[in-house]
Amino acid sequence: MRVLIVPASRFGGTAEIGRAMAATLRAEGLDVDVSQPDQMFNLSPYGAHIIGSSVYFGEWLDSAVTFVEEHAAEIRSKPTWLFSSGPFGPGTPDEPIRGDVVERLTSLTGAVDHHLFGGRLELDRLPSRERFMAGWVGAQDSDLRDWDEIEQWTKGIAATLT
């Protein structure tokens, strides 16, 4: 089966999660393509989807939401998993991603599961306004992406698909 992974990302942290997922699925014998949401138009070759986004201010990136909205019918017709990447330690909102956002995305896609992974924050790469806001909430450079957790979650998907 061919699986599509769409990891929407601003600074590459979530894209790296997508690539790690792809490596895990390939090791389990699946064909995998990884694409950013604004480069993906034809979903027909794929038998399953993993769609994710980094989280900013409790929301998915617009490109990921637009992708889901535009392809909802096709996405729903195949098994689909969702993930988010965000929490960065001190300063992370109490509700890292808004509950109603997850509810809406799950309902649009008919997703089997949504999983929230830790994120990576590199303050030097942020535009000055966001760097100021991050400093204001006490955020520091961090990388809370747990590669074992990512691998285990992805292996669960592979087990369902193979």
Ligand SMILES: Cc1cc2nc3c(=O)[nH]c(=O)nc-3n(C[C@H](O)[C@H](O)[C@H](O)COP(=O)(O)O)c2cc1C
């Ligand atoms: C301005 C700003 C707002 C953020 N808001 C959230 C948030 O609401 N919830 C969360 O879990 N992470 C939040 N994050 C952390 C990002 O989601 C995290 O850094 C993520 O790993 C970035 O991934 P990317 O490199 O793929 O864009 C925020 C980061 C910044 C800079």
